[in-house]
Amino acid sequence: MTRRLTGFQPTGRLHLGNLLGAMLPLVDDQASTESIAMIADLHAMTMDHDPSQVRSATLEVAAVLLAAGVDPDRTPIIANSQVPEHTELHYLLECVAGFGEAARMIQFKEKSAGDRPVRLSLLTYPVLMAADILVHDAGQVPVGDDQNQHLELARALATRFNGRYGETFTVPDGVRPESAARIMDLADPTRKMSKSTPSAAGRIGLLDPPELIRKTISRAVTDTVGVVRDDPQNQPGVSNLLGILRACTGKEPGDFTSYGALKAEVTDAVEALLAPIRTRYAELADDPAYIRQILAEGKARVRPRAQATVRRTRAAIGLLD
Numbered sequence: 001m002t003r004r005l006t007g008f009q010p011t012g013r014l015h016l017g018n019l020l021g022a023m024l025p026l027v028d029d030q031a032s033t034e035s036i037a038m039i040a041d042l043h044a045m046t047m048d049h050d051p052s053q054v055r056s057a058t059l060e061v062a063a064v065l066l067a068a069g070v071d072p073d074r075t076p077i078i079a080n081s082q083v084p085e086h087t088e089l090h091y092l093l094e095c096v097a098g099f100g101e102a103a104r105m106i107q108f109k110e111k112s113a114g115d116r117p118v119r120l121s122l123l124t125y126p127v128l129m130a131a132d133i134l135v136h137d138a139g140q141v142p143v144g145d146d147q148n149q150h151l152e153l154a155r156a157l158a159t160r161f162n163g164r165y166g167e168t169f170t171v172p173d174g175v176r177p178e179s180a181a182r183i184m185d186l187a188d189p190t191r192k193m194s195k196s197t198p199s200a201a202g203r204i205g206l207l208d209p210p211e212l213i214r215k216t217i218s219r220a221v222t223d224t225v226g227v228v229r230d231d232p233q234n235q236p237g238v239s240n241l242l243g244i245l246r247a248c249t250g251k252e253p254g255d256f257t258s259y260g261a262l263k264a265e266v267t268d269a270v271e272a273l274l275a276p277i278r279t280r281y282a283e284l285a286d287d288p289a290y291i292r293q294i295l296a297e298g299k300a301r302v303r304p305r306a307q308a309t310v311r312r313t314r315a316a317i318g319l320l321d
Ligand code: AQP
Pocket: 007, 008, 009, 010, 011, 012, 017, 018, 019, 020, 021, 022, 142, 143, 144, 181, 182, 183, 184, 192, 193, 194, 195, 196, 197
């Protein structure tokens, strides 16, 4: 069975886009697909960061994954920093990666623009991302459009290494799980809902209280057309609300006579989805030792394969065992 790796960066509070685009598809497919849920805490080091915030965000992501229905008996939950083979393979892959191909990454260009000093890890982290995937022999990686370039790098490095040093890595494919939805910012529906958007006005946090969720949805940007139609080109805000409703309920939305009626139904659907996650999260958050244990068990489950991959890679590239 092809293994799938789904990653989450602990770089802020998780939002509805993370849930509908990545977490629920992972939960939906876990009976039929072998998956690993990876928290990319090492990636959070590539920008200015607060150590205690990264630590608590890592535990929060793990707890939200569990609260959303990830079954740790089926799907190991790991932090990439806790599986040292990720960083060892990162270095070995850097030895087949070119400076130019790392510097071409759009996210590097965007995040390094301006006068602020840039960490070297920001340049090299797409290679770490390749290591995250290849170390587990993952054949499938769910990716959003903005991560395509990084997946292509992982494919290129795996193919290049295999060509030069002999068959070592599974070359991963990007996949889009059937149920994955792309959720746009409610204040600016032309861009995706994101953890790092400075304003929270367009974002629904997974742990936001119901009153805040109601307010955020009631203020969602629509248009002056006055008709509820799924037309992302001309009515991106309304179409996004319909998309959220569809993803939350798993059903085709009915007809609406006003934007207010649509927003009311979206609010109810989001609340129905998030309320049980919030309740379960509150129980889990009371027990950080349990979350750490889940991460330790995840690590123990995945490590033998990761160690075998690194052993294979070292031997192929010419290192002593
Ligand atoms: N708006 C979204 N709609 C659908 N899926 C989304 N994902 C993120 N935003 C949306 C998916 O969530 C998973 C985890 O994302 P990530 O933590 O790797 O970070 P990201 O893709 O860069 O998403 P963010 O939330 O926008 O983070 P920042 O602001 O830190 O860059 C991925 O599968 C992603 O596709």
